[in-house]
Structures are given as C-alpha cells and as structure tokens.
Amino acid sequence: MAILTREEIEKMGFASIGENIHISTKASFYGISKIHIGNNVRIDDYCVISAGEGGVYIGNYIHIAVYSSLIGAGKITVMDFSNISSRVSIYSSNDDYSGECMTNPMVPTELTNVYHASVTINKHVIIGSGCVILPGVVIGEGTAIGALSLVKSDCEPFSIYVGNPAYKAKKRSMGMIELEKKMDIKSDQ
Numbered sequence: 001m002a003i004l005t006r007e008e009i010e011k012m013g014f015a016s017i018g019e020n021i022h023i024s025t026k027a028s029f030y031g032i033s034k035i036h037i038g039n040n041v042r043i044d045d046y047c048v049i050s051a052g053e054g055g056v057y058i059g060n061y062i063h064i065a066v067y068s069s070l071i072g073a074g075k076i077t078v079m080d081f082s083n084i085s086s087r088v089s090i091y092s093s094n095d096d097y098s099g100e101c102m103t104n105p106m107v108p109t110e111l112t113n114v115y116h117a118s119v120t121i122n123k124h125v126i127i128g129s130g131c132v133i134l135p136g137v138v139i140g141e142g143t144a145i146g147a148l149s150l151v152k153s154d155c156e157p158f159s160i161y162v163g164n165p166a167y168k169a170k171k172r173s174m175g176m177i178e179l180e181k182k183m184d185i186k187s188d189q
Helices: 006-012 175-188
Strands: 021-023 028-030 035-037 041-043 048-051 056-058 062-064 069-072 076-078 089-091 119-121 159-162 167-171
Touching: 006 021, 069 076, 089 119
Parallel strands: 021 041, 028 048, 035 056, 041 062, 048 069, 056 076, 069 089, 076 119
Antiparallel strands: 159 167
C-alpha cells in the first residue's frame, strides 16, 4: 500500500491530525475540513470518509481496512483502539425507504426525508468484514460485531453481536483493558 507523506497529509486540510498516520494514496476524503484524525491511525486503500455537518472524529490506534466507508451528515466518532474491518459501511445519514419520499442526493431535499443521527464506536470495538452500521447507533466499549452483520440499534459494552439484524450472542472478554494498561506502562518508559 502506497501511503501519503506527512507533508501531503498536512496539505490536505484536515481539521486536525496526529502523529504516526498511515493513509493510502488511494483513500478518498470529502468534507475534509471536518475530519479529525488522532495518533497511530491507518486508513487503507479505497476507503471513503465523507464528513457532513457533524464531522468525523477518528481517535488513536485505529485501523480502517480496505474498502470501508464512513459517510453522512451526522457526527461519526471512532474511539481509541477500535478496528473497522474491510468493506464496513458506517452511515450517519439514511434515506427513507418507504416510498412516501424520493431518494438520493440529486433530488431536491424538500422531496426527500433523510434521517441523520450520530454514530459512536466506543473504545476497543472491532467491526467484522462487510458490516453495515446505521444512523443513531452507539456501539458500547469492547464490543465485537461479527462479519456481515446489520447494526440497527445500540450494542451493549463487552458483548458479541452477530446477524441481520444484529443481536447479542454472548459476552466478550475484557482482557483488552488490562493489555491497554500494559501498553501505557511501556510507552511511559
């Protein structure tokens, strides 16, 4: 994967950028002045991050894998130590599918009924390949979302969710919390 240099990243116009950022030359960004990127972040090939009014906030130690997208007018927050696997789609905006309204951004807004709501991905979350996260969802700290799941509602912390629609399958270990503490000790030395 060819990555942008620090100088190239700084010239792009992000709202804020941290250190040790690896962004593919093939990733695309829209509304870049509303995108915040923390430290130790990797964004792979063919990812699309499109910030609307609410902006996109990417924390520290984040990986956003190939072909993933974060899109919408609502705020999208990805907190520290989270992992977004390949082909994940996170939406903070969604058209009305009822047929009562028209759809797509090329139609005048008064003829549509787009729903906008913030999405929050808390610390230590892993989202499996091919998942779709819909507007308004909060994924609790330490939660894992199994591949190909559709997340339409909030997910409890330290749980494993799977399916379409996603449901809680079982609890998830909190071992990563202790490992995070060890990492902090190492970085202080």
